Amino acid sequence: MNKNDLTRIEIELLIDAIKKRYGYDFSHYAQSSFRRRVENRLNALGLNTISDLIPRLMHDELFFEDVLVGFSITVTEMFRDPKFYRDIRTIVIPKLKTYPYLKIWHAGCATGEEIYSMAILLHEEGLLEQTQIYATDFNNTALKTAERGIYPLDDMENHAKNYYEAGGAKEFSEYYRTQYKSAKLKGFLKEKITFANHNLVTDGVFGEMHMIICRNVMIYFDKNLQDRAYSLFVESLIHRGFLCLGTKDTVAFSIVSENFEILAKRNKIFRLLPNAKLRNRIGEKHA
Amino acid sequence: MHDHFECIVVGVSAGGMEALKTILPALPANFSLPIIIVQHMRADARDWYLANHFNSLLTSTVKIANDKEAIENNHIYLAPAGYHLLVEDDRTFSLSSDAKVNYARPSIDVLFESAAFVFGPALIGIILTGANSDGAKGLKAITEAGGQAVIQDPSTAEVSAMPSAARNLCKNAKITPLPEIANYLIKVTEEKGRLI
Ligand SMILES: C[S@@+](CC[C@H](N)C(=O)[O-])C[C@H]1O[C@@H](n2cnc3c(N)ncnc32)[C@H](O)[C@@H]1O
Numbered sequence: 001m002n003k004n005d006l007t008r009i010e011i012e013l014l015i016d017a018i019k020k021r022y023g024y025d026f027s028h029y030a031q032s033s034f035r036r037r038v039e040n041r042l043n044a045l046g047l048n049t050i051s052d053l054i055p056r057l058m059h060d061e062l063f064f065e066d067v068l069v070g071f072s073i074t075v076t077e078m079f080r081d082p083k084f085y086r087d088i089r090t091i092v093i094p095k096l097k098t099y100p101y102l103k104i105w106h107a108g109c110a111t112g113e114e115i116y117s118m119a120i121l122l123h124e125e126g127l128l129e130q131t132q133i134y135a136t137d138f139n140n141t142a143l144k145t146a147e148r149g150i151y152p153l154d155d156m157e158n159h160a161k162n163y164y165e166a167g168g169a170k171e172f173s174e175y176y177r178t179q180y181k182s183a184k185l186k187g188f189l190k191e192k193i194t195f196a197n198h199n200l201v202t203d204g205v206f207g208e209m210h211m212i213i214c215r216n217v218m219i220y221f222d223k224n225l226q227d228r229a230y231s232l233f234v235e236s237l238i239h240r241g242f243l244c245l246g247t248k249d250t251v252a253f254s255i256v257s258e259n260f261e262i263l264a265k266r267n268k269i270f271r272l273l274p275n276a277k278l279r280n281r282i283g284e285k286h287a
Numbered sequence: 288m289h290d291h292f293e294c295i296v297v298g299v300s301a302g303g304m305e306a307l308k309t310i311l312p313a314l315p316a317n318f319s320l321p322i323i324i325v326q327h328m329r330a331d332a333r334d335w336y337l338a339n340h341f342n343s344l345l346t347s348t349v350k351i352a353n354d355k356e357a358i359e360n361n362h363i364y365l366a367p368a369g370y371h372l373l374v375e376d377d378r379t380f381s382l383s384s385d386a387k388v389n390y391a392r393p394s395i396d397v398l399f400e401s402a403a404f405v406f407g408p409a410l411i412g413i414i415l416t417g418a419n420s421d422g423a424k425g426l427k428a429i430t431e432a433g434g435q436a437v438i439q440d441p442s443t444a445e446v447s448a449m450p451s452a453a454r455n456l457c458k459n460a461k462i463t464p465l466p467e468i469a470n471y472l473i474k475v476t477e478e479k480g481r482l483i
Binding site: 002004007008031033035036037075216218220222246247248250253 | 382
């Protein structure tokens with residue numbers, strides 16, 4: 001048996017062990033990225049084989065928490081893809097202004113930069129007061145960072161650049177206070193945000209959303225799991241709700257594709273059609 | 288054993304446009320192996336511009352690779368700006384926005400290592416001009432999986448750092464001057480069996 005086939009078996013065993021022991025299911029993640037993360041983890045730990053990870057994972061819960069963090073890479077930025085936020089401002093915000101209150105869900109929010117970007121934008125458009133933002137991820141460590149809202153000062157230059165490219169017209173530095181080498185985002189941005197653990201593989205609907213933002217998460221899932229998550233989003237959206245995805249994500253080839261119209265093609269902003277009906281209910285496929 | 292090559296991966300950085308312009312149009316119309324290219328670029332670069340340019344030049348379809356897209360013959364794929372490009376066992380692409388590797392996203396190592404895993408000996412990897420050492424480890428992974436490594440002769444490279452780094456790490460690679468790479472590809476794919 002060649003080395004790669006051996007690796008395939010070991011990955012399968014690892015996924016199975018984690019699923020049975022902790023309930024996290026990585027079997028429908030894109031395997032090449034997942035394998036890369038496992039291998040990075042092995043190298044960092046100085047282990048030789050993937051199998052060596054398994055006994056320790058079985059018996060050491062803290063170790064698992066740590067490994068889980070390594071499996072969920074949380075690379076993100078404030079106003080990542082500035083043009084996306086430009087489109088939100090010009091295309092979506094005018095429509096959101098017609099609702100008396102708003103619920104917005106950021107799924108896979110990582111360390112939170114994206115949520116504060118949206119909060120700033122809503123504030124500038126006079127919508128933050130009437131908005132409830134739900135920020136979820138399945139990585140508790142990332143969620144804690146998100147909740148703290150403190151980021152390295154060194155990153156602020158890039159965040160500010162993105163902010164202005166995204167059409168920001170204020171002084172960006174007014175949104176945070178500098179403490180030593182960090183920037184702490186101002187408290188009023190946080191008041192309307194609820195942070196919660198939510199796993200897109202296993203958890204369900206928890207509210208009716210006017211807009212869902214799920215950027216750069218679907219690329220880590222295989223087609224099955226993407227379909228599950230997209231169905232969950234359709235069920236969670238109000239009539240004519242908005243779905244915003246990452247630059248390289250799309251609902252186009254998913255089981256819910258016929259439910260959406262495209263508002264911004266390049267920046268992946270979709271809206272539920274008036275007659276949207278979910279063809280495949282969640283659960284049927286993954287029950 | 289594989290009796291033919293199934294795929295070619297190419298890594299290229301500074302000076303890439305000229306290098307690709309030398310190689311790609313020199314491949315004959317019946318050269319149908321899929322070619323997957325990582326050209327280093329900034330996250331906000333207009334990647335489709337490069338794809339459109341080559342698409343109008345060649346008979347193969349040239350496009351930016353999409354997430355979950357199937358890899359097809361007679362196609363040339365470019366990694367999208369700002370994302371790593373990986374190959375899955377079912378010969379589809381997946382993308383990732385994980386941290387940069389060798390200061391690059393897309394990174395050549397990431398593509399090459401995932402492709403080596405999937406295609407094994409049926410893969411050809413090529414490192415061209417560039418100013419960084421990305422791709423050297425990936426090219427080594429390709430040879431370790433039994434695939435064929437090709438490096439642009441550094442003395443014919445606009446920027447020699449990248450092919451030199453690859454040569455240092457990958458001793459059994461075929462060092463080839465830029466103008467001869469296309470012919471070399473035609474020759475090895477013919478030798479190893481049929482042109483699919
Ligand atoms: C690359 S980050 C994207 C961050 C941000 N949305 C952005 O686009 O900048 C991917 C995030 O998805 C989260 N994630 C991965 N699998 C998940 C799951 N099953 N449920 C919830 N979140 C998940 C990871 O923890 C990580 O924080």
